[in-house]
Every structure is written in C-alpha cells, then in structure tokens.
Amino acid sequence: MKKIDDPRIAATRSAALDAALGILQDEGVPAVTHSAVNKATGISRSTLYRHWPETKRLLIDTFKHASGPSKLKPAADGPLRADLNWHLTHLVTALNETPWAKIAPQIIASATMDEEAQILLNELMGERIAFVENTFIAAQARNEIVSGAPIRQLVEMMISVPYFRKLILGATLDKGWMESHIEMICSLAENPVPE
C-alpha cells in the first residue's frame, strides 16, 4: 500500500542537505534555516518543513551529512611510526583539505548545548580514537613499545594537538611538524616514564 521508496524523497533530502552544508560552511549555524535552503535550492519551504519540522533536526542532519561515511582503515600492521604516520596524515588531510575544519567547531559548539550533537561528536571522535588506540595495542603486542606505556594518553596527545593547532590557533599542520609530533609520541611510547 505504501510507497516506501519514492526517489523524490531521497533526492530532495540530498539536495537540501548539500545546500545546508554549503550554508553552514559559509555563514555558520545561525544561517542554516529552512528559508535559506529554499533560496539556495528552489525546494519549497513547505516541503522542507515536512522533511524537518524543527530547525534543530535540519542542523543535526546537516552535521551528519557533513561527516559522511567513515573512511578510516585499520592501519595497524606496523611498524608503529608508519601506522601513526598514516593516522596523522589522514587527520591532517581532513583538517587541511576538507570542510571539516569549518564544520567541526560548529558541531563542538552545538554539542555543549545539544544532546544529539554531543552524541554525534562522541561517535565521530570515538571512532578515530579507537583506531589509533588499536595501533598502539598492536605495537605493544609486537613489543615495539614498553609494556606500561600509557596508551590512552598517547592517543589523546596524538589527536588533540593537531585539532588544537588547527581549530584554536589557526596554525599550519605541515610535514615537518607531523614528523616531530610522531617522534615525540614514539619517544614516550618507547621509553618508560620514570617515577
């Protein structure tokens, strides 16, 4: 009885979220409104309101649309420096060459106000953290790093510094910086912290 797969639904949804994402990048969260999407796409306001009765839902879906499917891969076959280099390159590329550097701060700010944004942010970050963590665990299994290495803290250092430099300081994330960053992390992983 029901038309469960009308292609128009996916089409308008996709077109609307594409436009909303562009608006989010260019003008920020307050500009992501039904009317703005209407002006950008020609999709009528009534249709947009049917898809997203609340502005908040439109924004959350735009965030999800922006993050898209994950492109993370295991990369834990060693050696450690190579794996870490892969992970850091992946993160730096996302921050330098995708809209992520503009989208992420908006999600982070929304997460302080909104439960759903908080959950989305945790999913996105948790995935990356888990992958890097597995890299260290694998390296530990191969005896590349000391057995008592504080893996969780190493993971957080690995990821937090590029985010801080890019989002908060507006600093560059270049090849030279990446190399010395990895070297410092490895130095901590390979030598026991003295008591």
Place this chain on the structure above:
Amino acid sequence: MKKIDDPRIAATRSAALDAALGILQDEGVPAVTHSAVNKATGISRSTLYRHWPETKRLLIDTFKHASGPSKLKPAADGPLRADLNWHLTHLVTALNETPWAKIAPQIIASATMDEEAQILLNELMGERIAFVENTFIAAQARNEIVSGAPIRQLVEMMISVPYFRKLILGATLDKGWMESHIEMICSLAENPVPE
C-alpha cells in the same frame, strides 16, 4: 561640553552583557539578540540598538565580557613540575568551574567565520601559551630540562590535551590525570628525543 562619564552608560552596558552572557551559556550564539537581552533585563530595545547597532558587535562584546580580565601570573620560579602544576590547575579550574567550557566552543566556532572573533581567540590563547612557554624557558635557564627540548611543542601538548578532553570528549580533568599529564610532559622535557 560632552558628558564623557555618564554612569548610566556603564550600568546598562554591564547589565546587558551580563544577561547576554547568561543567554549565550544557556541557549548559544543564535539566541544572543537585542530582543532576548531586552526581555531578560528590561532595558529597552532602542537603548540596546544604540549601544550595539549590529548583532555581531553585541556577540563579540559578550565574548569579551565572558573572558574578562586575565588572571594569569608568571609562576616561573621553579621547580618545573610546580610551575606546570600551577598552570594546569589554573586551566583545569577554568574549564571545570567557570562558564569557560561553554563559552570557549562558541568563540572557537565564531572564529572560523569572523575575523574579530579570531583575533580575540588568538589573544586569549596567546596569553596562556606565552606564560607556559616562559615557564619552560625559565626551567631551561635553570638547567632543569635539556637544552634542545622542543618547547613550543611541549607547550601545545600541555594545553591542547585538557581542551580536547573537556570540550571535544566531555571527559573529566581530575587530579590523577593532571599528575600523569605533567609527568609525561616533563619526561619529554628532561630527556632528549633520540634521533
């Protein structure tokens, strides 16, 4: 001729920004409007528009009002662990016990869209970075750390991890974590990174 110091100006400005700050904490950037401040304070809209002709200026001033005057002190008289502990305690306190954890993400997100917010953010962060950096430089002068220590990177690690944990992961910043964080930083500062 001119009345250069009418106390009413400072009074309304202060009352309006107090209310705007509360609104910013509770409902985020989009809610910081002249009308919202009017409802919260009773200050007439016409007066508010005279003080801040553009909404953007109201928001920036609210940011500045939130950050307030700096409370950083030198704290570079050693030993290094004590100085770092002072700095980290100061930062963690700001993140745990003031509205800063809610305000900072809003400023960071605004900074990606707005030049003035970017400048304000750089000032706020630059001040803290400079203080921590001076701590390391002083420790180096006292021969507490190796001469080739990568001070700038140590400073960024010192600061970025607590921000990342609090703002992005929503994790706790407790006493135990602080101690091991400082220990890792010191380990890097006291031992030369092997080539």
Place this chain on the structure above:
DNA sequence: CTGCTATAGTACAAAAAGTATCATTATTTG
C-alpha cells in the same frame, strides 16, 4: 491506468529585526 503522496504554490498569522521619533529622566557642567 488508477490511487497515492511528495512537491509547489499560496495565503496567513505570529514573531523578530531594524529604524525613526519623541517625551522623560538623570547627569554633567557652569
């Protein structure tokens, strides 16, 4: 083809943003 339903269009109501004018009131200055 026929029925269903997503979309577009229109109209409308409510709220908010922004501007302008004027009376009132508090403060400065002489």
Place this chain on the structure above:
DNA sequence: CAAATAATGATACTTTTTGTACTATAGCAG
C-alpha cells in the same frame, strides 16, 4: 542650585523571518 545635555524608555512602523494550513499539480507504485 539651575540649565544644558545626553541617555533612556516608549511608541509606532516597516520589513523580514518563522511557522502553519490549505490546495492544486505532478510523479511514482501497484
């Protein structure tokens, strides 16, 4: 103290935006 001055509050108005309701059209499924 008294007058000049400037800030505030109140009101009115225009424009824009938001949100809702209803209708006609057009595309898709069965």
